[in-house]
Amino acid sequence: MDPQLLISGIIFGLSIGSIYFLMAIGLSLCFGLMRIISLDQMLYYAIGAYLTYSVSLATGSVWLGALAGLVVAAIAAFAVERLLFRRIYERPLTFSMITSFGILIGGIGVIKFFWGVIPRPVPAPIGQQFAVLGTDVPVYRLVIVGIAVLVYVGIWLFLNRTITGKAIRAGIEDVEHVEGLGINVSRLFTITFIIAGSLSGLAGGLHAPLIMVEPSMGLEVLAFVFMVVIIGGLGSIKGTLISAFMIGQVVSIGSLIYAPLAQMAPFAIMLLVLLIKPTGLYGGAVARR
Amino acid sequence: MLKAFRWWGGLLLAFALLAASRMFLPLPFAIEVVLFSIYTIGCSFLVGRVGFISFGQPAYLALGAYATAFYLFYFGANPYIGIALGVAGGLLASLIVGPLFVRLRSDYFALVNLALAVIVYYLMQKVLAGVTHGDNGLWFLTNIASTPVLDLSRPASFFIFAYLVALAVWVLYKYLDDSVFGASCLATKVNEDKLEFLGYSNFRIRLLAFVIANTTTALAGAMYAVYLGFVSPEMSSPSRAADPVIVTILGGAGTLYGPIVGAFAYTAMKDVISKLVGNWEFFIGFLLVFIMMAGERGIWGTLQPRLERLVSRSKEPAEKER
Numbered sequence: 084m085d086p087q088l089l090i091s092g093i094i095f096g097l098s099i100g101s102i103y104f105l106m107a108i109g110l111s112l113c114f115g116l117m118r119i120i121s122l123d124q125m126l127y128y129a130i131g132a133y134l135t136y137s138v139s140l141a142t143g144s145v146w147l148g149a150l151a152g153l154v155v156a157a158i159a160a161f162a163v164e165r166l167l168f169r170r171i172y173e174r175p176l177t178f179s180m181i182t183s184f185g186i187l188i189g190g191i192g193v194i195k196f197f198w199g200v201i202p203r204p205v206p207a208p209i210g211q212q213f214a215v216l217g218t219d220v221p222v223y224r225l226v227i228v229g230i231a232v233l234v235y236v237g238i239w240l241f242l243n244r245t246i247t248g249k250a251i252r253a254g255i256e257d258v259e260h261v262e263g264l265g266i267n268v269s270r271l272f273t274i275t276f277i278i279a280g281s282l283s284g285l286a287g288g289l290h291a292p293l294i295m296v297e298p299s300m301g302l303e304v305l306a307f308v309f310m311v312v313i314i315g316g317l318g319s320i321k322g323t324l325i326s327a328f329m330i331g332q333v334v335s336i337g338s339l340i341y342a343p344l345a346q347m348a349p350f351a352i353m354l355l356v357l358l359i360k361p362t363g364l365y366g367g368a369v370a371r372r
Numbered sequence: 373m374l375k376a377f378r379w380w381g382g383l384l385l386a387f388a389l390l391a392a393s394r395m396f397l398p399l400p401f402a403i404e405v406v407l408f409s410i411y412t413i414g415c416s417f418l419v420g421r422v423g424f425i426s427f428g429q430p431a432y433l434a435l436g437a438y439a440t441a442f443y444l445f446y447f448g449a450n451p452y453i454g455i456a457l458g459v460a461g462g463l464l465a466s467l468i469v470g471p472l473f474v475r476l477r478s479d480y481f482a483l484v485n486l487a488l489a490v491i492v493y494y495l496m497q498k499v500l501a502g503v504t505h506g507d508n509g510l511w512f513l514t515n516i517a518s519t520p521v522l523d524l525s526r527p528a529s530f531f532i533f534a535y536l537v538a539l540a541v542w543v544l545y546k547y548l549d550d551s552v553f554g555a556s557c558l559a560t561k562v563n564e565d566k567l568e569f570l571g572y573s574n575f576r577i578r579l580l581a582f583v584i585a586n587t588t589t590a591l592a593g594a595m596y597a598v599y600l601g602f603v604s605p606e607m608s609s610p611s612r613a614a615d616p617v618i619v620t621i622l623g624g625a626g627t628l629y630g631p632i633v634g635a636f637a638y639t640a641m642k643d644v645i646s647k648l649v650g651n652w653e654f655f656i657g658f659l660l661v662f663i664m665m666a667g668e669r670g671i672w673g674t675l676q677p678r679l680e681r682l683v684s685r686s687k688e689p690a691e692k693e694r
Contacts, residue, residue, distance in 0.1 A: 120479060170665060176479050177425040181621060182664045184427070184614050189657020196651055302610040306490035309483045317479065343499035350491045354472060357484065361476050 098224035100331020101231030105286035109279025115318030119179035125301030126190035127156035131287025145208035149288030156284020202295035316366020408635035411592035414585035415616040420626015423561030428485025434608035436590025449517035462590015474578040497605035513601025624673025
């Protein structure tokens with residue numbers, strides 16, 4: 084294969100993988116700590132993208148837009164957690180899945196109400212190209228990868244160096260024990276959900292210049308984010324990072340070889356991983372609740 | 373004799389009501405309700421009886437529909453054979469993915485099934501576009517030959533056919549509910565370790581339940597294909613993935629008549645609301661959240677105990693049906 088094509092393919096895969104990682108980390112954390120499947124992360128992703136569109140249209144700065152997307156997604160996540168999810172933590176997993184799907188579909192309706200159904204373009208904030216081994220690649224894609232790595236480091240530091248983060252990690256192991264130690268678990272849940280929602284919003288804001296912004300964009304990435312989470316193992320940050328970049332590469336390189344491979348190959352990999360290890364690469368045996 | 377009467381009584385009453393509703397409802401509405409109930413009962417069985425929540429039902433619906441469509445578009449004209457092939461397609465697909473899926477924990481199961489629905493969507497929309505004509509779909513309404521006795525190309529007789537099929541499906545599910553198999557399904561939902569100790573295989577019970585439920589869904593898909601004379605990838609689009617789950621929850625998960633009640637309510641609401649406002653997703657989403665918050669038993673699940681109490685009060689000795 085043409086090396087130039089390959090290099091741009093790898094960079095493309097890394098940037099796509101970064102977007103998937105930012106979204107999957109929220110799903111994974113929410114499942115690990117609260118035992119909920121939060122499909123509404125796809126809504127915060129769409130919210131992030133739409134705010135990026137509107138704010139960049141008003142102010143001319145995409146970065147400001149992504150920031151606004153992050154903040155509004157965090158506020159939306161906070162409201163949803165306080166009003167709805169609070170009531171279903173004790174219930175079986177089915178509840179969170181159906182409720183969050185309801186929020187997602189309802190939210191798409193709200194987005195259609197405000198912004199209409201027409202796909203909107205967002206300009207790329209950095210137009211320059213950067214030469215990697217003699218191939219020109221857009222700087223913006225490299226920036227996305229950099230942001231994802233920063234987020235990973237930030238999350239790692241947060242989980243390992245702060246007392247709240249340590250409590251979250253302990254909660255993933257055994258939440259009743261943490262509660263017994265006198266830590267306010269309900270506040271921990273809110274913090275985790277806000278982190279998840281804001282990262283999804285950030286993912287939407289960063290992805291917006293690369294694609295068209297449309298109401299059902301969350302549903303388009305849904306399957307890929309799911310596959311990332313399943314392959315990495317629910318509740319594991321490291322597994323999520325590895326599988327996100329893996330799926331990113333498979334999607335990007337696969338589409339260079341044979342276009343339909345981009346959609347089918349991740350699914351085949353997921354089936355293969357599940358065949359060997361039903362809990363995903365890094366997913367441990369999670370205690371039932 | 374009395375026992376047999378009681379067994380059939382509720383079933384026949386429900387279907388008599390359904391037949392009576394045909395008199396004062398428009399035909400497309402009645403057909404939609406019947407087909408949607410068949411579509412939903414598999415999901416209802418999986419959610420309520422086996423404890424598997426499946427967001428992937430559209431995948432099996434589309435597979436059944438496409439198996440029928442391929443036959444009617446490319447090879448033959450007999451709609452009955454088409455439907456049989458659709459069911460066979462669904463059976464085959466669930467036999468292939470079943471052993472893999474039912475080993476998973478219920479959280480992974482839900483995710484994998486939804487992923488499957490999206491993959492089937494891409495498969496039909498892009499990968500097999502040469503055969504499926506992509507987003508344009510396959511149109512074969514004129515290919516369907518008229519058949520003796522029940523002419524499926526005419527909506528009025530299609531309704532009778534769909535009605536009979538639904539009756540057969542409900543007899544099957546009522547039989548399953550009462551059988552040892554139904555009881556063991558409920559047991560794998562409640563306590564799988566205990567069931568394992570009793571000498572049953574969780575894997576086999578779940579696999580059988582999975583195959584039965586998804587073959588029923590494929591049957592619904594095949595009948596949709598013959599009724600509409602048209603299939604498109606839109607059938608398994610992720611935005612419609614929640615439809616059977618909504619109807620299941622709306623009617624009451626795991627109850628026998630929940631799917632009919634749910635399908636009736638859902639189709640009626642869809643008709644009314646989409647006539648009034650264009651923004652349909654908003655209402656569906658918030659309806660779903662509202663039902664989950666108000667209590668998960670659904671319409672029929674709330675009504676059933678009350679009806680039973682009413683019936684048992686009118687009889688002398690207080691007898692419970694179950």
